Amino acid sequence: xxxxxxxxxxxxxxxxxxxxxxxxxxxxxxxxxxxxxxxxxxxxxxxxxxxxxxxxxxxxxxxxxxxxxxxxxxxxxxxxxxxxxxxxxxxxxxxxxxxxxxxxxxxxxxxxxxxxxxxxxxxxxxxxxxxxxxxxxxxxxxxxxxxxxxxxxxxxxxxxxxxxxxxxxxxxxxxxxxxxxxxxxxxxxxxxxxxxxxxxxxxxxxxxxxxxxxxxxxxxxxxxxxxxxxxxxxxxxxxxxxxxxxxxxxxxxxxxxxxxxxx
Numbered sequence: 001x002x003x004x005x006x007x008x009x010x011x012x013x014x015x016x017x018x019x020x021x022x023x024x025x026x027x028x029x030x031x032x033x034x035x036x037x038x039x040x041x042x043x044x045x046x047x048x049x050x051x052x053x054x055x056x057x058x059x060x061x062x063x064x065x066x067x068x069x070x071x072x073x074x075x076x077x078x079x080x081x082x083x084x085x086x087x088x089x090x091x092x093x094x095x096x097x098x099x100x101x102x103x104x105x106x107x108x109x110x111x112x113x114x115x116x117x118x119x120x121x122x123x124x125x126x127x128x129x130x131x132x133x134x135x136x137x138x139x140x141x142x143x144x145x146x147x148x149x150x151x152x153x154x155x156x157x158x159x160x161x162x163x164x165x166x167x168x169x170x171x172x173x174x175x176x177x178x179x180x181x182x183x184x185x186x187x188x189x190x191x192x193x194x195x196x197x198x199x200x201x202x203x204x205x206x207x208x209x210x211x212x213x214x215x216x217x218x219x220x221x222x223x224x225x226x227x228x229x230x231x232x233x234x235x236x237x238x239x240x241x242x243x244x245x246x247x248x249x250x251x252x253x254x255x256x257x258x259x260x261x262x263x
Contacts, residue, residue, distance in 0.1 A: 009199035011094015030191035063123025073099035127160035133206035145221035
């Protein structure tokens with residue numbers, strides 16, 4: 001959770017972009033790699049400007065929706081227009097205020113790992129914008145998937161976007177993958193923070209996976225991947241549905257999973 005508003009670099013970026021101010025976002029990785037992004041406008045883009053995989057993914061959304069990492073509200077707004085009840089969650093107070101200004105009806109300041117039955121039951125858990133990454137690491141992903149099985153309806157779906165990190169040939173990324181593997185981590189386990197002007201956000205863990213890795217992580221949690229939208233080796237969306245059989249009681253030890261902070 002953010003410690004103070006001054007750490008909300010992401011929220012201020014969205015706020016300034018909404019106001020028409022020029023903005024430069026930087027993403028810092030924990031190995032010192034710094035990347036300038038040019039995708040702020042994408043957070044605000046209407047449906048007809050989305051990439052095909054995102055538009056196709058919306059056809060898999062049904063019923064009441066939990067929008068995880070709601071950002072500036074692009075998916076929540078579209079789904080509201082289609083008649084869905086949407087609850088958007090984010091840990092950035094600035095992002096939530098932007099959502100409210102843009103017309104998102106129900107947003108909460110809440111980390112993904114803190115969701116519980118007080119939010120009600122959901123038919124779709126939406127994790128677009130590469131937000132499968134908010135599972136943080138494989139162990140927490142499996143823990144969260146087991147929790148989500150109890151917080152969603154019988155025929156619920158998770159619609160989650162990710163990026164296959166293995167499609168790069170850049171030495172700085174390959175070296176990071178190698179360092180991760182040496183430390184017993186997946187290549188796509190990334191530790192990041194957002195920088196904007198004089199603000200530096202908190203570090204958070206993010207998980208990028210290939211399609212086979214997504215299938216492997218989901219296996220045995222009471223869910224299964226039923227569809228992929230988009231080609232392997234780049235950005236894609238996984239459609240994840242309940243298996244219809246109970247999770248073994250030995251796997252339902254939720255409180256044994258340590259929780260770290262996230263954006």
